Amino acid sequence: MADNKMVKQITSMDEDFAQWYTDIVKKADLADYSSVKGCMIIRPYAYAIWENIQKILDTRFKELGHENVYMPMFISESLLQKEKDHVAGFAPEVAWVTHGGSEKLTERLCVRPTSETLFCEHYANIISSWRDLPKLYNQWCSVVRWEKTTRPFLRTREFLWQEGHTMHATAEEARAETVQMLNVYADFHENDLAIPVIRGVKTPSDKFAGAEDTYAIEALMHDGKALQAGTSHYFGDGFARAFDITYTDKENKRQYPHQTSWGVTTRMIGGIIMTHGDDNGLVLPPAVAPIQVVIVPVQQHKEGVLEKAAEVAATLRAAGVRVKLDDSDNSPGWKFAEYEMKGVPLRLELGPRDIEGNQCVLVTRTGREKSFHSLDGIGETVIAKLEEVRVAMYNKALANREKHTYDCETIDQINAALAENGDGFVRALWCGEEACEDEVKAKTGVGSRCIPLNEKKHEGVCVCCGKPAHQLVVWGKAY
Amino acid sequence: MADNKMVKQITSMDEDFAQWYTDIVKKADLADYSSVKGCMIIRPYAYAIWENIQKILDTRFKELGHENVYMPMFISESLLQKEKDHVAGFAPEVAWVTHGGSEKLTERLCVRPTSETLFCEHYANIISSWRDLPKLYNQWCSVVRWEKTTRPFLRTREFLWQEGHTMHATAEEARAETVQMLNVYADFHENDLAIPVIRGVKTPSDKFAGAEDTYAIEALMHDGKALQAGTSHYFGDGFARAFDITYTDKENKRQYPHQTSWGVTTRMIGGIIMTHGDDNGLVLPPAVAPIQVVIVPVQQHKEGVLEKAAEVAATLRAAGVRVKLDDSDNSPGWKFAEYEMKGVPLRLELGPRDIEGNQCVLVTRTGREKSFHSLDGIGETVIAKLEEVRVAMYNKALANREKHTYDCETIDQINAALAENGDGFVRALWCGEEACEDEVKAKTGVGSRCIPLNEKKHEGVCVCCGKPAHQLVVWGKAY
Numbered sequence: 015m016a017d018n019k020m021v022k023q024i025t026s027m028d029e030d031f032a033q034w035y036t037d038i039v040k041k042a043d044l045a046d047y048s049s050v051k052g053c054m055i056i057r058p059y060a061y062a063i064w065e066n067i068q069k070i071l072d073t074r075f076k077e078l079g080h081e082n083v084y085m086p087m088f089i090s091e092s093l094l095q096k097e098k099d100h101v102a103g104f105a106p107e108v109a110w111v112t113h114g115g116s117e118k119l120t121e122r123l124c125v126r127p128t129s130e131t132l133f134c135e136h137y138a139n140i141i142s143s144w145r146d147l148p149k150l151y152n153q154w155c156s157v158v159r160w161e162k163t164t165r166p167f168l169r170t171r172e173f174l175w176q177e178g179h180t181m182h183a184t185a186e187e188a189r190a191e192t193v194q195m196l197n198v199y200a201d202f203h204e205n206d207l208a209i210p211v212i213r214g215v216k217t218p219s220d221k222f223a224g225a226e227d228t229y230a231i232e233a234l235m236h237d238g239k240a241l242q243a244g245t246s247h248y249f250g251d252g253f254a255r256a257f258d259i260t261y262t263d264k265e266n267k268r269q270y271p272h273q274t275s276w277g278v279t280t281r282m283i284g285g286i287i288m289t290h291g292d293d294n295g296l297v298l299p300p301a302v303a304p305i306q307v308v309i310v311p312v313q314q315h316k317e318g319v320l321e322k323a324a325e326v327a328a329t330l331r332a333a334g335v336r337v338k339l340d341d342s343d344n345s346p347g348w349k350f351a352e353y354e355m356k357g358v359p360l361r362l363e364l365g366p367r368d369i370e371g372n373q374c375v376l377v378t379r380t381g382r383e384k385s386f387h388s389l390d391g392i393g394e395t396v397i398a399k400l401e402e403v404r405v406a407m408y409n410k411a412l413a414n415r416e417k418h419t420y421d422c423e424t425i426d427q428i429n430a431a432l433a434e435n436g437d438g439f440v441r442a443l444w445c446g447e448e449a450c451e452d453e454v455k456a457k458t459g460v461g462s463r464c465i466p467l468n469e470k471k472h473e474g475v476c477v478c479c480g481k482p483a484h485q486l487v488v489w490g491k492a493y
Numbered sequence: 494m495a496d497n498k499m500v501k502q503i504t505s506m507d508e509d510f511a512q513w514y515t516d517i518v519k520k521a522d523l524a525d526y527s528s529v530k531g532c533m534i535i536r537p538y539a540y541a542i543w544e545n546i547q548k549i550l551d552t553r554f555k556e557l558g559h560e561n562v563y564m565p566m567f568i569s570e571s572l573l574q575k576e577k578d579h580v581a582g583f584a585p586e587v588a589w590v591t592h593g594g595s596e597k598l599t600e601r602l603c604v605r606p607t608s609e610t611l612f613c614e615h616y617a618n619i620i621s622s623w624r625d626l627p628k629l630y631n632q633w634c635s636v637v638r639w640e641k642t643t644r645p646f647l648r649t650r651e652f653l654w655q656e657g658h659t660m661h662a663t664a665e666e667a668r669a670e671t672v673q674m675l676n677v678y679a680d681f682h683e684n685d686l687a688i689p690v691i692r693g694v695k696t697p698s699d700k701f702a703g704a705e706d707t708y709a710i711e712a713l714m715h716d717g718k719a720l721q722a723g724t725s726h727y728f729g730d731g732f733a734r735a736f737d738i739t740y741t742d743k744e745n746k747r748q749y750p751h752q753t754s755w756g757v758t759t760r761m762i763g764g765i766i767m768t769h770g771d772d773n774g775l776v777l778p779p780a781v782a783p784i785q786v787v788i789v790p791v792q793q794h795k796e797g798v799l800e801k802a803a804e805v806a807a808t809l810r811a812a813g814v815r816v817k818l819d820d821s822d823n824s825p826g827w828k829f830a831e832y833e834m835k836g837v838p839l840r841l842e843l844g845p846r847d848i849e850g851n852q853c854v855l856v857t858r859t860g861r862e863k864s865f866h867s868l869d870g871i872g873e874t875v876i877a878k879l880e881e882v883r884v885a886m887y888n889k890a891l892a893n894r895e896k897h898t899y900d901c902e903t904i905d906q907i908n909a910a911l912a913e914n915g916d917g918f919v920r921a922l923w924c925g926e927e928a929c930e931d932e933v934k935a936k937t938g939v940g941s942r943c944i945p946l947n948e949k950k951h952e953g954v955c956v957c958c959g960k961p962a963h964q965l966v967v968w969g970k971a972y
Contacts, residue, residue: 082540082541084534114650160594
């Protein structure tokens, strides 16, 4: 009996990008709303993407010597207040627990918005000698920030993330860790998520509360808006001093250790949707796709078709491919649309005639290119095809970013570029004054995203005040 | 330079079991306290045990068709109140969030103590037809229960767990799922954790809030106290009615689906400690030990020793064994004590003479038996030895349980058995009256743990009132 669900319609992305995004989230079964505003339900399909992200990153973190821990979800008000910049940044957006059962607590507890204070309290207990360093800890958990405006994955009051917190004997080591982890995030985005990113450092006004330097990777979404996709902070010894964390060095002198933290969140799923998706639905990078290949049998009631399809599925599974054989009674056309909506990178079609010719049809999600392939060595063929899809996804996203990156020397140029070509990254020099940063934003709508790393030295004038400037800033409208 | 840490002393378990437990938690680097009472820090060594537990269970859940999801951590007060037994059970022990940032919330939110209400709210949105069933969802997360008395792992205000929540077309299917998952837990305990368990159903007074039946596995700790190690609940259609979850069946009639939930927690780590530990420290079951074999080189500064040790480590790693080579400058004696404290199941010693003879020494953590083995085929040898350790651990735990299980027919017999042989499981018939259950507890200190499954039919009289009784109950003092 055929399923009577119709192919799901979604809003066109060019017509209304925000509505398109919401439609994808809903129709690709990624998330559902709960009755608590800003808190979403991550449905199995999206959670499987998150699990794949976790597996890849967790393996890399561990290869680099990091260990996972679990800290409490509650922070007492007095603990949160120990580092003054930190509390100033986070207190306005935390959820407060005031009662346990029917009793009023003697001190309010906040639900962690981030865990620097908890890690520092613990580090003060367990670090005493240079032998205890470095401490390379990471935690996978959920955190809460009481945001006013929320959107699934992009900005939710509760979200899932990992937060690395490390302590080092020297500033140099800690700085190297900060940059190393930024690079882990950047490589993960570029190689696994097929999302090109700019690696940069934030301007002082945009630093994490309590950090000396905040590094970030910035990606450009299909609509020309920027997404901060991961951050890595260097704290110096500020928290160590506030929490009295010291170690005795090899010369038996007391020293403050130097600290980092770094994190990525379920927001990355929003980034995947908005970088790669199209009017037919989600497009998932093969590395994190819960289903990498869907097998759609054609004329599946004919003798031998389902048996052969199952055989191919088993071959692909043995080759390490995540495969789903859809042998439901839905029509092939319905299945094509359904798995396009779900962003499955590759479709394998197999009918009686294909079987006769010992071949199958592969269709890529990205360009819908059809090609015929022998069933001999189908494992290697599919793996190679998935890699082609990944490269095509990356190149498409890169082309979109390049098309929407504008070198500008004046505020008028910025406005003209945005008006003519739409939102995007603006590259323009900045003198370093916060007032200019604010003025650019007020007059053009684009804010400073980051000062990109590894750029040649720049000589010129500030895009705003015209005074000498050496810092190139990438500006954009941000999610 | 040798580390100057001394071998860590712990209280003897026979002297003071509670203090012994606390010492192990601290000295084996399992947990640390945070400044919020009842909330613990799960340190890397314990978290690695938890990750191994997760990997094994998650794989089994998925093999049985379950999918992971993530629900919000907050439940609005009105949502919690939808099922009356449920709210009565949990409201007294939840943490309440009353403020977001500086604003008072219009409705209080509790931090989830368990997520039945959240799953039901979502199921009402996504279940409408028999085609949508069964729904087999699971979630790994942390939950909060505002306990008065807390102990690391055993009872903490926040703990980590998994909670399965499933919906089925029929009561039979849901009941089968409830028992299936109880058996998954039981098999995991017996085979992977080497902890013998009793599979049983709870008496009505001890059911989960809102459940029709609560099944549990009960383990006996080394001190003769019982630990409820996992539970599986059958809900009937009670929640479905309260949350208006319905589906149309194949005859197009509206029906209420039938529901289960089941969970195990970080408490299992407490169970491992108290089942297997001894006066030298922790003893870890190989399946979840972060380090299964520690290689301790002897006379490691002699030429070739460390090279050979590294080669053996690589061989073991390739065989799928989790191995650590400790080539630090601590003395072999210090290392022996350290890894015994940490409960590493197997120690491999390797010195110049061993290398000359192409052999090594294996020492089991359980009985400290030493044996010599050829380095040829060391992978298989170690794997076989780990299995020996597992069996020895299980048998030791089982022997302890058998030694401390007492068949009793009267309250006097119960008191005599406990006085003579110490705490343990009491097996005695019960008439089914709650008053008798309470009286047994008041007069002997042991409460009903469960009615074991798969027992022969019993004929006799109630251990308390002397009236005819057919139900065998296992009684004990519980953690």
